[in-house]
Amino acid sequence: MEAMAATFATGVELPSPLFGSMTFKGNDVRRILTAVYSVLRSVEWEAPVGDGARRLAVTHAKILGMRIDDAMVFELDEQGQIRRIRPHLRPLAAIVLFALAVVPRVATKPLMTLRALRRA
Numbered sequence: 001m002e003a004m005a006a007t008f009a010t011g012v013e014l015p016s017p018l019f020g021s022m023t024f025k026g027n028d029v030r031r032i033l034t035a036v037y038s039v040l041r042s043v044e045w046e047a048p049v050g051d052g053a054r055r056l057a058v059t060h061a062k063i064l065g066m067r068i069d070d071a072m073v074f075e076l077d078e079q080g081q082i083r084r085i086r087p088h089l090r091p092l093a094a095i096v097l098f099a100l101a102v103v104p105r106v107a108t109k110p111l112m113t114l115r116a117l118r119r120a
Contacts, residue, residue, distance in 0.1 A: 001037060004033070005029075005030040005033075007081055008029060008030070008081060008082050009076075009077045009079070009081035009082060011025060011026060011083070012025065012026065012029045012081075012082055012083055012084065012085070013025050013083065013084045013085070014029045014032060014033070014084070014085045014087070015084075015086060016116065017087040017088065017089050017095075018095070018099050018102075021117060022113070022117055023116055024112070024115075024116045025115070025116075028112045028115060028116060029085065031109065031112055032106065032112070032116075035102055035105040035106055036102055038105065039064075039098070039101040039105070040061040040062065040063060040068070041061065041062040041063075042060075042062045043059060043060075043061040044059065044060045044061070045057055045058075045059050046058040046059070046060075048074070053075060053076045053077075054073060054075055054076070055073070055074040056071060056072070056074075057071075057072050057074065058070070058071050058072075063097045063098050063101060064100075064101060066093060066094045066097055067094060068089060068091075068094035068095070068097075068098055069089070069091075069094075070087050070088065070089050071087075071088040071090075072085060072086065072087050072088070073085070073086040073088070
């Protein structure tokens with residue numbers, strides 16, 4: 001996670017793929033991704049595609065034994081650092097398991113959740 005966080009621009013944003021009314025920013029992006037990757041297993045990244053200010057990376061992982069896929073769009077700033085991460089998850093059954101696994105971890109950080117709700 002720290003290697004990925006090193007590529008974040010100041011003010012990086014991550015809109016929640018589960019709750020459209022939440023956008024994580026800054027250090028909270030690292031915190032939410034730490035919670036996410038703590039519940040995923042067998043994470044495999046495909047080579048990113050794209051040029052200019054956008055990249056797409058597809059990830060395959062397991063959540064509670066079920067495969068979950070993520071087509072993650074990265075928007076880059078002028079220095080090539082990540083300024084926005086937009087996850088797109090599938091299939092629905094895996095998204096439900098993902099929510100059941102991640103939401104309790106996020107619930108232990110109420111201030112982070114409040115900040116994300118204010119920023120959407």
